[in-house]
Amino acid sequence: MNEQISALIDDEIAVHDAAHLITSVQSNKQANEAWSHYHLIGDAMRGSTIFGPEFKHNLMRKLDTEATVLSPNAALSADKSVNSRPTFKNQIPASWSIAASCAAVMVVGWMAINQQTQTGNELAPVEVAQTIPAEYLMAHQSSVPTASTYYIQSVNYSE
Amino acid sequence: MRCFALACILASSALTAHATSDDDAWILLQKAAVAAHALNYQGIFVYQAGRQIKSVQITHYFNGKNEFARNVILDGTPREVFSQGGELTILSPRNEKVVIEKRRGQNMFPAILPTNLDAVKESYVLKVGEIERVAGRPTQLLYLTPTDGLRYSYRFWIDAEFGLLLKSVMLNPRQEVMESIGFNQISLLNTVDLDWFQPKIDAKKNYVIEGEADKTIADNAANASWTIKDLPAGYRKVDQMKRMVPGRSQPITHIVFSDGLASVSLFIEPLLKGIKPKSGHKLVGTTSFYAHVIDGYQIIVVGEVPEATVAQVAHAISFKK
Numbered sequence: 001m002n003e004q005i006s007a008l009i010d011d012e013i014a015v016h017d018a019a020h021l022i023t024s025v026q027s028n029k030q031a032n033e034a035w036s037h038y039h040l041i042g043d044a045m046r047g048s049t050i051f052g053p054e055f056k057h058n059l060m061r062k063l064d065t066e067a068t069v070l071s072p073n074a075a076l077s078a079d080k081s082v083n084s085r086p087t088f089k090n091q092i093p094a095s096w097s098i099a100a101s102c103a104a105v106m107v108v109g110w111m112a113i114n115q116q117t118q119t120g121n122e123l124a125p126v127e128v129a130q131t132i133p134a135e136y137l138m139a140h141q142s143s144v145p146t147a148s149t150y151y152i153q154s155v156n157y158s159e
Numbered sequence: 160m161r162c163f164a165l166a167c168i169l170a171s172s173a174l175t176a177h178a179t180s181d182d183d184a185w186i187l188l189q190k191a192a193v194a195a196h197a198l199n200y201q202g203i204f205v206y207q208a209g210r211q212i213k214s215v216q217i218t219h220y221f222n223g224k225n226e227f228a229r230n231v232i233l234d235g236t237p238r239e240v241f242s243q244g245g246e247l248t249i250l251s252p253r254n255e256k257v258v259i260e261k262r263r264g265q266n267m268f269p270a271i272l273p274t275n276l277d278a279v280k281e282s283y284v285l286k287v288g289e290i291e292r293v294a295g296r297p298t299q300l301l302y303l304t305p306t307d308g309l310r311y312s313y314r315f316w317i318d319a320e321f322g323l324l325l326k327s328v329m330l331n332p333r334q335e336v337m338e339s340i341g342f343n344q345i346s347l348l349n350t351v352d353l354d355w356f357q358p359k360i361d362a363k364k365n366y367v368i369e370g371e372a373d374k375t376i377a378d379n380a381a382n383a384s385w386t387i388k389d390l391p392a393g394y395r396k397v398d399q400m401k402r403m404v405p406g407r408s409q410p411i412t413h414i415v416f417s418d419g420l421a422s423v424s425l426f427i428e429p430l431l432k433g434i435k436p437k438s439g440h441k442l443v444g445t446t447s448f449y450a451h452v453i454d455g456y457q458i459i460v461v462g463e464v465p466e467a468t469v470a471q472v473a474h475a476i477s478f479k480k
Binding site for chain 2: 002006033040044128130131136137142145152
């Protein structure tokens, strides 16, 4: 099934021969997920403009054009009362979560700018480095001209 | 081994003659730098650094205009790295997810040599070695030795027929192998299609894009409050950016220096309240690390270079009062 879905996305199966596939993508949860995964991978590998350098710019522009919901709770409770409508979350999930995290980053960033740096006479005690902090090692590895570190499972995966 | 037209062109030139003088050695190294990008090949190489050993399958294709490479890590986590033009796409399984990361392109084996070797010539001498056999192929061994203690030395085994780099070893001044990477098996590829340039999909896993992991902002160093002078000999600034790192609320400055082969990263960040200043130096595997504090700034230097080099980079920076 998944091979067929992949083939359909790659235009290896004609759309008019694939009615059964499209039906299963619509009805079968697993097939539906496979469909979105293949599209996501395809977009990423083709270097889709969505993930390009203008990503943030485009996102911010999109956010600007979006209506501001000042009371999301009210919208949600109103939503619950009308059961026939798909949930609010399902309608625009991506822009909501992205908008929220973007706002969070902006707030944190603003707080950081307003933080003061340590002055000479109130320096915290110096920590003697025992290991190479992973965040610097990762940053180094991802930016140097030559990389051999992709081969080893690097330190970066805390999950 | 099947012969591809481009390989024939490469092989027909001076390459087939074994290098005899040091000038010939530089020409051969130059050929190796180009061959890794221009040839079509498929093989399995082994990467070894410290106790880490990984086998990697590589397929590389150049259509005369664009380069495509797929690296599949064969041991442990089945990670795949796709390189196309100036971009990398990395698929790494993590628990029940597969994370897709986009990165700026980097040189990966066997394309680890810069095509312009002028910077390398300044800091290293190249000597011709023996003819040795690697991955079933006759190769010319070349010794690249630094002229000072600020970088490691290398040995390169270059295919005597096709000019491809088949094996590379990095050694410290005590002649201990720090890192080794070399083909077990290699063949030229006679292909025009890109069927292989796609990941092996695990339908049971969720594929997610890692967006913010490698976020950088161009930095033209305008209004910098610091200056850099007395860098270690042969090292030049090759890149500068601002980047977000986990655990920091503000982007930090990241500057990359290189001598053509070895690279060093310098990180500069103001010491914010609540961040513990770090100090000290450390060598872990091939990577040296140096941390110290100057004028309320945390300076961190990281690189696959001797400790003297990271220390010198860390002290090359001074802040305007």
